[in-house]
Amino acid sequence: MARAAFQLAMSSDKITSDVFEAQEFPELAQRYQVRGVPMTLVNEGAPIMGNVGGAKLLHAVLATATPSSGT
Amino acid sequence: MALLGDEDTKYLRESFAELRSDVTLTVVTREKSRLVLPGADAGDDAEDTSGEVKQIVDEVAAASERIKVTHVDAAADADRASTLAGAHLPAIVFGGAQSKGTLRYFGLPAGYEMSTLIATLMDLGSGEAMVPPEVSAELDKLTAPVHIQVFVTPG
Numbered sequence: 001m002a003r004a005a006f007q008l009a010m011s012s013d014k015i016t017s018d019v020f021e022a023q024e025f026p027e028l029a030q031r032y033q034v035r036g037v038p039m040t041l042v043n044e045g046a047p048i049m050g051n052v053g054g055a056k057l058l059h060a061v062l063a064t065a066t067p068s069s070g071t
Numbered sequence: 072m073a074l075l076g077d078e079d080t081k082y083l084r085e086s087f088a089e090l091r092s093d094v095t096l097t098v099v100t101r102e103k104s105r106l107v108l109p110g111a112d113a114g115d116d117a118e119d120t121s122g123e124v125k126q127i128v129d130e131v132a133a134a135s136e137r138i139k140v141t142h143v144d145a146a147a148d149a150d151r152a153s154t155l156a157g158a159h160l161p162a163i164v165f166g167g168a169q170s171k172g173t174l175r176y177f178g179l180p181a182g183y184e185m186s187t188l189i190a191t192l193m194d195l196g197s198g199e200a201m202v203p204p205e206v207s208a209e210l211d212k213l214t215a216p217v218h219i220q221v222f223v224t225p226g
Contacts, residue, residue, distance in 0.1 A: 001221050003187050003191060006165070010169070012172050013172050015171075015173070017173070020223070021223060021225065022223065025177060032220070038223050039221070040220065042219055061213075062210075065213050
């Protein structure tokens with residue numbers, strides 16, 4: 001997932017991809033309730049668990065650009 | 072003592088021979104004060120991997136002239152460190168001629184994540200687009216910032 005996140009960031013100046021070694025940042029792991037890895041958040045939305053692939057990550061990224069998906 | 076063995080370095084040299092453009096790595100760490108305060112717990116720094124992060128990045132970068140490394144010490148240049156890495160250290164900030172967004176790795180890229188570091192260097196220096204044109208067109212429609220956070224462990 002880290003590589004997929006980086007590849008998306010390479011492809012858009014709107015995207016920042018931060019990869020955290022969870023054990024070194026326990027306060028972040030606690031804040032985001034990291035229960036397993038890899039765990040991915042897009043704009044702090046619902047966590048994406050596991051290596052689900054770049055397509056699902058892309059879908060989550062593009063969904064942030066659809067205002068009607070939120071309320 | 073070197074963190075990478077001779078076989079590792081040989082593998083990296085062969086892989087990095089395929090780099091078509093320069094890749095930059097900016098390593099943001101905080102140099103420890105040499106001043107030891109009375110009563111300070113030496114164990115406080117037990118988790119600090121800054122020294123290893125600097126060393127591993129330098130050793131990886133030594134395998135290719137295409138990889139340029141800059142070190143930033145947050146203790147000496149707090150503003151630049153903050154701009155690059157925000158509130159978290161140690162950080163590795165990736166850059167490349169064709170890279171558009173921001174790519175940062177926080178912590179020590181050990182174990183499986185070492186391969187992420189190498190793969191990302193190869194991606195950045197490949198000279199190729201990372202997504203097909205139709206996906207690129209979709210990404211170009213993004214109007215607001217998107218923040219992707221991935222939590223990993225060395226594994």
